Amino acid sequence: DILRNLKEELWPKAYRKQDTILLDQILDESFELIDGSGNRYTKNDELNWIKNNATQHDFFRYEIKRLDIYENGTAIIAGTGHIYKDSVSSTYESSNVLIKKGTTWKAISSHVSGFKQLK
Numbered sequence: 001d002i003l004r005n006l007k008e009e010l011w012p013k014a015y016r017k018q019d020t021i022l023l024d025q026i027l028d029e030s031f032e033l034i035d036g037s038g039n040r041y042t043k044n045d046e047l048n049w050i051k052n053n054a055t056q057h058d059f060f061r062y063e064i065k066r067l068d069i070y071e072n073g074t075a076i077i078a079g080t081g082h083i084y085k086d087s088v089s090s091t092y093e094s095s096n097v098l099i100k101k102g103t104t105w106k107a108i109s110s111h112v113s114g115f116k117q118l119k
Contacts, residue, residue: 003069006105007077007096008062016055020047028099028106036092036113059084066095073100081112090117 006026014023024047031043041049066078078095093114098105 003067003075003077003098003105004064006098007064007079011107012060012062015050016060018050018054020051023047023050025104026107028101028108030108031106031110032108033110033112036115057083057085074098075100075105088117090115092116 010022011026013019014026024043027043027046029043031046033041033046035041061082062079063082064077064079066076069075075098076095077098078093081092081094083090083092091114092112094110094112096107096111097109098107100106
């Protein structure tokens with residue numbers, strides 16, 4: 001439930017509200033994002049990006065298709081992001097690796113690819 005809430009509610013909320021404090025709590029210092037073009041971004045890159053870029057869509061939903069938690073305190077969350085803007089919808093695929101530090105889950109890696117614009 002904690003990981004589902006983090007990925008489906010808190011993480012999108014941080015981007016929607018340009019909440020760098022919340023995103024800072026979600027991302028580990030070692031966080032790295034790899035986008036669909038193979039570009040790499042650090043935690044600081046992501047914090048700066050959301051600070052300077054307001055959400056451009058009307059509605060967003062993340063659909064978890066894989067959620068595995070391992071005994072060593074590692075979790076993998078993968079699924080589909082659904083983006084709605086005006087009458088256009090788009091999707092993308094992402095996978096995330098999180099580690100448990102004490103009682104808190106932190107994202108250490110994200111990969112985003114397969115962006116598709118739908119009708």
